[in-house]
Amino acid sequence: MTAYHPDTRYLNDYAAGSLSPALSIIVKAHLEHCPECRQHVQSLEQIGGTLMNQQKVAVTLPENALDKLMAKIDSEPKHSATPPIKYRPNNDDLPVVLDKLISRPLNKIGWKKLARGLNFSRVPTGDQEVELMMYHIKAGRKIPMHTHKADEITLVLRGSFSDADGVYKKGDFVVRSAGEQHSPIATQDEDCLCLAAQAQPIAFTGMLRLLNPMLSIKPS
């Protein structure tokens, strides 16, 4: 069972649709793991649904909006109401939202080495402000001490890691605030795969600060 969850702020903003795309994706990835948060979000979504339904609408649509839509539906067989071709996961233990985004097996995406035993890969989300990355940490490997310039959210996808504050397992949603320093270690017996969202690059504080330019933000 997941021990670390998004706080109500994230769940609320996710339900309301006011999180950025990358943050929405990482929250959604947690929801796929966590029935408890999923249930809460569904109730929050009902607030949205009810308010949307009850609002007094003063806008009008173009005259031909429905005709245009039906023409679109007719012109594209994929828009038929019959079930579309089934999606086949490339990595069936990953959250669907992530698997669909990367749309290929993990060993076929580009990984870059950040340090010994630590590789990363950018996840293409189209978000222009928040970057989403996957980190792969070798079993037992320690990540050099670093600090975050902005809040960083980490979701454990495989294995587990620990830092001074706790042990984080699959499905855990860990938030580190800007300015916090930490040095996570992957558990001895298994490699750790994480998804992380951050608005600005992390900054290494020790010798590895030479790597900082590599991490400059470049949302994909």
Added chain:
Amino acid sequence: MNNASQEQHFSHDYWVDKLAAIATNEDRQAFAELFDYFAPKIKAYMLTGKAGYISPEAADELVQESMIKVWRKAASYHPMKARVSTWIFTIARNCRIDSLRRSRPEISLDTDDIWVDMTSDETPLVSLQQQRSQRIVQEQLEQLPDEQRQVLYKVYMEGKSHSEIADDMDLPLGTVKSRVRLAMKKLALTVDR
């Protein structure tokens, strides 16, 4: 077109039947009704969103995208899991998030929708709790004092943060927070962690 008095006549079951007709018979008449009723609401939602600067044309485009999904996904709608308005809201919301994603790859068919609905896997117990919770939300939302309702409206329709709402309404931040907290408590949606 719709007006407030007309809206009263549409029960939840009414729309459930329409969705079922779309799913089983590709019923265009049913879809047209659903469109007339919900499309303007979706458009209004798109226009009030945080991306409040989107043009009416862009909002129309998002309405089209949302309603195409309603058509395509009608068969995946479960009346026991969510109300029709909630289901359509989540589709519209996901379209709005997707619109903020630059140059997302156009992958065809089922794979272009990354926001897969997980609710069909819930256990019967979770589903029951879910239904109970939804009933409370529905009932209590109507009973909320205007000031709490208005704050929720700004959170959910306008996508505003608590501090943005405080600015908007010229209220202290603490007041906004406590109104949200009170409203959530009435809706039985407080989480203690």
